[in-house]
Amino acid sequence: MLEMMASRLEARGKDTRFLGMIDDYLDAVSVTDAQQVLDLGCGTGVVARRIAGLDGFAGQVTGIDLSPQLVAKACDLATSEGLSSKTTFEAGDIRSLVFEGSRFDVTVLHTLISHLDNPVVALQEAARVTRAGGAIVIFDDDYASSTLETADAGRAAEIDNAMIEATVTQPRAMRRLPRMAKSARLSIERCFSYLIAEVGKPDFFAGLVDTIGPMLLSAGVCSEDEADAIAADLKAAVVEGTFFGACNYYGYVFRKS
Numbered sequence: 001m002l003e004m005m006a007s008r009l010e011a012r013g014k015d016t017r018f019l020g021m022i023d024d025y026l027d028a029v030s031v032t033d034a035q036q037v038l039d040l041g042c043g044t045g046v047v048a049r050r051i052a053g054l055d056g057f058a059g060q061v062t063g064i065d066l067s068p069q070l071v072a073k074a075c076d077l078a079t080s081e082g083l084s085s086k087t088t089f090e091a092g093d094i095r096s097l098v099f100e101g102s103r104f105d106v107t108v109l110h111t112l113i114s115h116l117d118n119p120v121v122a123l124q125e126a127a128r129v130t131r132a133g134g135a136i137v138i139f140d141d142d143y144a145s146s147t148l149e150t151a152d153a154g155r156a157a158e159i160d161n162a163m164i165e166a167t168v169t170q171p172r173a174m175r176r177l178p179r180m181a182k183s184a185r186l187s188i189e190r191c192f193s194y195l196i197a198e199v200g201k202p203d204f205f206a207g208l209v210d211t212i213g214p215m216l217l218s219a220g221v222c223s224e225d226e227a228d229a230i231a232a233d234l235k236a237a238v239v240e241g242t243f244f245g246a247c248n249y250y251g252y253v254f255r256k257s
């Protein structure tokens, strides 16, 4: 599962639309002026490595992830890309960060918040380790509006919900973020919104079509027969050119007062 996840994160991190969304928020916080950047839930280090590789970036990026295996992968990729002098990757939990004091100029949570049991605690920890005047960026899919159309129109909403439940614990996190940020005393400086919609043949969603069967099964949201039928239906739609998939991404920039 971890190998599959690492490949999907890396494939997504090479998608030009996805990179464009990352660059939008990195530009908005003038990340090249930052000395200390924190990438929480860094996975294979897609964002940390993007920052470390930017022309003019002379600071340090620290990536933290719960999975030691993904941290090891991030270290290997940074080394092979010649970025190891500007990056550090460590295993850790956003719910209890080891950093004392508020030393980060920019803290990024990139496609993490919807996966957490308690996003408010994560926001409070991110705010705690970010210096006054520093920026906190939260970027993720508004999973509650994600959809992959399947053959049985009568069950389409139910199947969407099973897919969402198999993927995240907080499908409405991105629309609840303004309220959550208020309780963490963060003010919204900017919000970016994006629609990714693919009709006919998928590109961004291609990895999901390949992995949806095992994903639904391992999440226990449907039977093996059902998971196989949904996966086969989506693959048939790709071959026939009748695929429809869409999701909305949001990028919030918060400022710590």
Ligand SMILES: C[S@@+](CC[C@H](N)C(=O)[O-])C[C@H]1O[C@@H](n2cnc3c(N)ncnc32)[C@H](O)[C@@H]1O
Pocket: 009, 010, 013, 040, 041, 042, 043, 044, 045, 046, 047, 064, 065, 066, 067, 070, 092, 093, 094, 095, 110, 111, 112, 115, 116
């Ligand atoms: C969808 S992945 C995103 C990875 C990376 N930010 C990217 O977009 O390529 C979510 C990541 O958050 C990590 N994660 C989940 N819960 C965490 C926690 N409590 N503390 C730190 N990392 C966590 C997972 O291990 C996983 O690598």
